Amino acid sequence: MLRALRRFLRSSDATAAVEAAIFAPIFVVFTLGITDLGVGTFVGMTVNSAAQAGAAYAVINSGSTGTCGSLTPACISGVQTAMNNATGNSSFCTASSACQVAFNSCADPNGGVCFIVTANYLYSPILPGLYSWAVSQTYSSTATVRIQ
Amino acid sequence: MMISQSQNQVWKCSAGAVAVVTAIVLPVILGFASLGTEVGHWYFTQRVMQGSADASAISAAAQYIGDVNAGSPSSTTYQTVGVNYALLNGNFTIPTSNVCLITSSSNNCAPVLTLDARPISTQCGTSAAPACIVVEITQNTATWLSTKASFRPGVGKLVQAIPAPTLMARSVVTILSQTKTETTAGADCILALANATNAVTVEGGGDLVAKCGIAIDGGIDQNASGTAIGGIHFNGSNSKTEATNLVMTGNYTENQECVDASGHHCYLWSATQSPPAGTGSTTLLPASDFYPNTATQDPYAATVAAMFQSGGIGVPPQGVASVTINTQGNGYTNGTRVFTLTGGSASAPAKVVATVSGGMVTAILGVFDPGAYNTVPGGQPTGTPDIGGGSGGTFKLTEGCFAWPGTSVGGMPWTPIAGRKYCSIYNHGGTTINFPTGNYYIAGGDSNCVGLCQSGNNAVMTSAVAGVTFFLTNGEGTGTYGSSSYATISIQSGTVNLCSPGTNCGTTCAASTLATECMLVIQNPAAPLSTTLKSINNIVNGNGKNTLAGLVYLPKQTFSTVGTSSIGGCFGVIAYYIDIGGTPEFSNGCLPGNGIGGTTTTVTTLSDPTLFQ
Numbered sequence: 001m002l003r004a005l006r007r008f009l010r011s012s013d014a015t016a017a018v019e020a021a022i023f024a025p026i027f028v029v030f031t032l033g034i035t036d037l038g039v040g041t042f043v044g045m046t047v048n049s050a051a052q053a054g055a056a057y058a059v060i061n062s063g064s065t066g067t068c069g070s071l072t073p074a075c076i077s078g079v080q081t082a083m084n085n086a087t088g089n090s091s092f093c094t095a096s097s098a099c100q101v102a103f104n105s106c107a108d109p110n111g112g113v114c115f116i117v118t119a120n121y122l123y124s125p126i127l128p129g130l131y132s133w134a135v136s137q138t139y140s141s142t143a144t145v146r147i148q
Numbered sequence: 149m150m151i152s153q154s155q156n157q158v159w160k161c162s163a164g165a166v167a168v169v170t171a172i173v174l175p176v177i178l179g180f181a182s183l184g185t186e187v188g189h190w191y192f193t194q195r196v197m198q199g200s201a202d203a204s205a206i207s208a209a210a211q212y213i214g215d216v217n218a219g220s221p222s223s224t225t226y227q228t229v230g231v232n233y234a235l236l237n238g239n240f241t242i243p244t245s246n247v248c249l250i251t252s253s254s255n256n257c258a259p260v261l262t263l264d265a266r267p268i269s270t271q272c273g274t275s276a277a278p279a280c281i282v283v284e285i286t287q288n289t290a291t292w293l294s295t296k297a298s299f300r301p302g303v304g305k306l307v308q309a310i311p312a313p314t315l316m317a318r319s320v321v322t323i324l325s326q327t328k329t330e331t332t333a334g335a336d337c338i339l340a341l342a343n344a345t346n347a348v349t350v351e352g353g354g355d356l357v358a359k360c361g362i363a364i365d366g367g368i369d370q371n372a373s374g375t376a377i378g379g380i381h382f383n384g385s386n387s388k389t390e391a392t393n394l395v396m397t398g399n400y401t402e403n404q405e406c407v408d409a410s411g412h413h414c415y416l417w418s419a420t421q422s423p424p425a426g427t428g429s430t431t432l433l434p435a436s437d438f439y440p441n442t443a444t445q446d447p448y449a450a451t452v453a454a455m456f457q458s459g460g461i462g463v464p465p466q467g468v469a470s471v472t473i474n475t476q477g478n479g480y481t482n483g484t485r486v487f488t489l490t491g492g493s494a495s496a497p498a499k500v501v502a503t504v505s506g507g508m509v510t511a512i513l514g515v516f517d518p519g520a521y522n523t524v525p526g527g528q529p530t531g532t533p534d535i536g537g538g539s540g541g542t543f544k545l546t547e548g549c550f551a552w553p554g555t556s557v558g559g560m561p562w563t564p565i566a567g568r569k570y571c572s573i574y575n576h577g578g579t580t581i582n583f584p585t586g587n588y589y590i591a592g593g594d595s596n597c598v599g600l601c602q603s604g605n606n607a608v609m610t611s612a613v614a615g616v617t618f619f620l621t622n623g624e625g626t627g628t629y630g631s632s633s634y635a636t637i638s639i640q641s642g643t644v645n646l647c648s649p650g651t652n653c654g655t656t657c658a659a660s661t662l663a664t665e666c667m668l669v670i671q672n673p674a675a676p677l678s679t680t681l682k683s684i685n686n687i688v689n690g691n692g693k694n695t696l697a698g699l700v701y702l703p704k705q706t707f708s709t710v711g712t713s714s715i716g717g718c719f720g721v722i723a724y725y726i727d728i729g730g731t732p733e734f735s736n737g738c739l740p741g742n743g744i745g746g747t748t749t750t751v752t753t754l755s756d757p758t759l760f761q
Contacts, residue, residue, distance in 0.1 A: 019166035027170070034181045041185070041192050048192075052199035056759070059206055063756060108236070110229050112210055143199060144236045146207035146229065147757075148214070 029130065036125040036134040043123045046087050047141040050119035053086030054079040054099065055143035058115040062147045068115070071103040083119060092121075106146050113148040190289050190315060197285045197317035200238035202759055205283040205319040207233040208247050209757035212281060213323060216754050230283050240285045250280040260284040264316045269760060277322035279754060285317045322760040327752045334745030336361035336395065337720035337736035339444055341703060344725070345379045345398065346681055350413070351710075351729040352384025357423050358391040360720070360736035363444035363745050365397055376443070385410035389728075390422045390429045393437040395444055395745060402438040414438075423731050424716060444745050446722060449673070451663075451740075452701060455619075456672045461663045462619045464569035464589035467518030468498035469548030474528040476508035477541025484558060485509075486516055487531030489543065493522040496567065500531060500543065501558035509541045513558025518550035520567050548624060549591040555579060564588070566616070571629065572597035573618070575642070578606035585614035585649070587664060590635040592623020599635025600669070602690075607642030615649030615698070617664040620671040634675035636705065637686035644690060647717075648698025648738065655718045657698065657738040666740040668698030671705065678705040681725045688715060689730075698738050720744065 057079050061068040068075040079101045080093040093099035098120050106114040119141050125134035208230035215223040230247030234240045248257035250272040257268060263286050272280035337360035340347035347364045350356050364378040376397035382388070394414060396405070406414035414433035415422075421429040455462035468489065482504050489498045498519030503511040528542035549571035556562050564573075566586020573590055574597035575581045593599045599620050602609055620635035647653040648668040650660050657666035664670070671686075678684040684705045688694060695717035700707060708727035709715060715732035720739045736743050 015164075016166055019164065023166055023170045027174070030174070030178060031181070034178075034185055037185050038188060041188050045192050045195055048196050048199060052202065055203060059757075059759075106207075108207075108229065108232050110211055110225055110232070112207070112214070112229075114207075142237075143203055144207075144233065145203045146210045146233065148210055 029127065032127045033131045033134060036127055036131065039125065040123055040133050040139075043121055043139045044141070046089075046092075047119040047121045047139045049086045050083040050092060050099065050121075051117050051141040051143040054083040054101065054117035054119065055115055055145045057082035058101065058103075058117065059145055059147055062115070068103075071101065075103075076101050079117060083117075087119075092119075106144075108146065112146040114144055114146045116142060116144050118142045186289075190313065193287065193289070194315045194317060196238045197240060197287060197315060198319070200234050200240050201283045201285045201317040201319035203237040204230045204234040204242075204247065204285075205281050205321040206757055206759070208283065209281045209321045209323055212249065212279065213754045213757065216279075226281060230281070234283065234285055240287065242283075242285055246284045246286075248282045248284075250282065251278065257282050260318070264318055266316075266318065268318075268320060272320070272322070272760075277760065278325040279323040280760065281321045281323070281757075283319045283321075287315050289313055289315060320760040321757045323754045324756040324758070325752050325754050327750050329748055330751050331742045331748045332746050334361075334444075334447070334739075334743035334747075335392065335736060336363040336444065336743065336745035337734045337739065338362045338726060339446060339722045339744045340364045340378065340724065340726045341446060341722070342678075342724045343374050343376065343378050343397070344681070345377055346381035346383075346725070347378045348380040348726045349681055349728065350380070350382050350387040350389055351727065353386045354383075354709075354729040355387075355423065355428065355731045356389040356391070356728045357417070357731060357733040358389065358735075359417055359419075359422070360391065360734060361393040361395055361745055362389065362391045363395040365444045365446065376441070379405055382406075382408065382410075382413040388413045388415060388428070389433075390415045390417045391433065391437075392417050393439065394433060395439040395442050397443050398440060400440045402433075402435050405440075406433060406438070423714075423733060446703060447742065447744060447746065448699075448701060448722065448740065449703065452670055452703070453673055455663065455670065456621065456674065461587065462589075462621060462670060462672065464549075464591055464619070464621060465495070465520035465522070465567065466524050466547050467521060467550050467569045468500070468515050468524055468545045469518065469550060470546045471498075471500045471512050471515055472544045473502075473509050473512060474542040474544045475540055476510065477539055478507045480504040480507050480509060480533055480538030480541065481536030482507065483535075484513065484560070486534040486560065487541070487543070488534075489519070489525055489529050489531050489545070491525030491527075491529040492519075494519055494524075495522075496520045498524075498545070501560050503558075504533070504538075507538060512543075513560075514553065515550060516557045516560060516562065517565055518568050520569075521547075549594075551594060552596070571623065572635065573600050575602045575604075575607045575609050577604045579604075580608040580610070583609070583611040583616045583646070585612040585616060587617045587619060589619045589621065591621055592629040592631075592633040593635045594623075594629050598638050601638045601640070602642045602644065603640045605641050609639075609642070609644045609646060611646045611653075613647060613653050615647050615651060615653075615664075617648060617667050617698075618669045620669065620675070620702075622672060622674070632676075634672060636671075636675075636684065637669065637688060637700075637702075637707075639688045639690060639694070641690055643692035644688070644694040644696065645717075646696055646698075651697035651718060651738045653695075653697055653717075655697075655735065655737045657718070657740070666698050666738050667701065668696060669700040669702070671702045673703045675702075675704045678724050681727055682706045682708060685727075686723070688732075690715075699740060 100118040102116040106112045208226040211229040212226040227244040227247040245259040252273045271277045379398040415429040416431040418429040499517040501513040569589045571594040623629045650657040650665040689710045696719040702723040706725040707723035718738035
């Protein structure tokens with residue numbers, strides 16, 4: 001019994017496999033971390049472009065004859081469609097919290113009226129918690145545009 | 149020996165090979181992976197920067213549009229706003245010089261071009277894009293380890309470090325400009341067009357009461373080449389005016405026009421002191437209400453000129469002036485018959501009163517209604533009798549203006565008919581005429597009357613509340629009342645109470661779709677010129693108080709009120725000369741459109757910010 005164990009330890013057969021098995025998790029942790037970073041960047045870009053597309057729709061249609069002269073249901077619907085199109089995800093805005101449109105006095109001291117479009121998206125990393133960027137969280141982007 | 153042996157053993161030994169390979173390869177793989185990640189991050193940053201620049205430029209444009217439209221085109225607040233919104237959208241801090249403006253007259257985008265040499269559209273500052281707001285956001289890429297430690301093939305050397313690129317985002321927003329015409333309502337109700345020092349003359353004892361301004365245009369609008377001398381003249385010691393302001397083209401001083409040896413003549417209209425409420429204002433017209441060297445355009449010149457062009461509302465219809473019997477026919481009911489003529493192109497057919505005897509038409513008593521025709525019936529038209537049958541009767545007719553028949557035609561009671569061409573309208577004696585609403589065309593006058601006339605102390609002319617308009621135009625053919633004779637007004641006595649459409653005989657005139665809204669008398673501007681005061685006169689006199697509501701428009705002739713007459717109502721007048729006796733009261737409440745003395749200004753506003761580049 002003892003001899004068999006000693007022979008196993010002394011044996012140099014398949015040492016590469018054993019070593020690979022030791023290093024593989026380290027390697028995987030690195031690569032998955034980078035993947036998560038890439039996915040996170042993608043999600044960030046998605047919410048950013050969604051917010052910008054929504055704001056652009058509101059600005060373009062904010063003339064006196066457009067649907068976004070005030071915050072009409074048609075305006076909100078148009079903004080959300082633009083946001084869906086920008087993300088390539090027709091259900092991006094399905095959750096009411098995902099796409100928010102507001103039409104308010106601007107917070108800026110110079111006054112005016114602003115469209116504030118916010119896009120939210122839940123980011124779930126493959127390796128949650130291991131890296132600072134790989135934390136399950138809601139990515140959010142807001143575009144604030146003054147139209148008057 | 150030992151060494152070489154141990155070396156051989158190291159090289160030969162395969163234990164720990166993966167660790168070694170990993171140690172060598174991992175940094176390389178991680179390096180490339182992180183470089184890729186970082187380049188991805190550049191794109192991400194670039195994307196956010198572009199969005200921020202767009203939002204910033206649109207917001208700055210909103211501020212700039214507001215500033216320009218508020219009359220502060222040189223305000224630079226747009227730069228502050230641009231900076232604030234770049235910060236708000238993505239937390240980019242940019243200097244104010246990165247928010248710049250290009251217009252046809254200014255361009256402060258040089259700092260932006262220094263940062264980012266990409267040209268800005270040459271359309272900026274042209275009519276296609278009168279104003280462009282440009283926002284530039286630049287940022288050096290994060291100097292991550294991978295960027296610093298990465299290499300690429302170099303020219304002249306093996307490798308060189310990859311430079312950290314500067315990311316640049318530019319947004320150009322164009323702003324469109326619109327020009328629109330803004331008009332303000334005028335405050336005047338009397339406008340004299342003659343370039344004469346006595347364009348408005350107030351006769352001795354006369355009191356021109358104007359709850360409005362008096363304007364004398366002479367010279368500038370009508371006679372562009374002449375020296376402007378249009379003014380007001382007071383003819384006698386008791387002549388005066390009570391008005392809210394006095395606007396004249398002549399180079400006068402207040403003392404020169406309103407004060408002479410006999411004293412002051414110009415008073416400020418007062419609601420309580422001026423007639424009809426009181427006996428006269430005691431407040432002198434302040435210098436601030438005296439405007440010399442100021443032209444006042446005739447605001448209706450083009451509109452009225454068009455009315456008398458072919459097809460215009462001022463062109464009278466054709467009508468049947470007189471009728472004779474062509475064939476007598478048979479079978480008609482004996483007595484006095486009214487025949488309605490057939491044929492022609494008519495909006496209303498003519499009616500003729502004739503005597504029928506033995507079933508035949510034996511005599512024409514007169515034209516009862518001249519009709520309103522585009523073309524009167526040609527040949528020998530037949531007529532349809534009011535009672536009974538009959539046939540074969542035909543008539544010969546003459547086109548022309550209809551002589552005002554007074555109270556009856558061939559014994560048939562007669563009332564004025566709107567929309568007909570009259571030679572004159574002449575009310576005399578003790579008759580009262582009530583004009584139904586509509587347009588009355590007076591062509592040239594006739595031997596009874598020069599146009600619209602009234603005489604006789606008990607004569608009265610009134611109109612329907614819905615209003616009437618009299619078109620004074622020229623006659624037809626040759627002779628005294630032919631094509632060169634234009635109808636005028638001669639109301640010598642009696643009482644007149646006439647209202648134009650829209651006034652409802654009240655003190656205001658409601659806008660309507662009628663071309664004649666608020667217009668009571670319109671004289672064809674082709675009428676001969678009254679070269680001096682009263683040389684061709686239109687008189688509104690009377691022994692009672694006349695009431696007129698609307699505008700009397702006599703652009704070539706003199707309008708005068710004489711003696712002790714008074715005119716009330718809501719009345720404005722435009723004439724070449726205006727001669728005032730008595731106490732006529734004028735107001736600007738019943739003028740068409742924007743009234744007299746309004747201003748028309750062209751305003752340029754900016755709007756429609758659009759992402760351009």
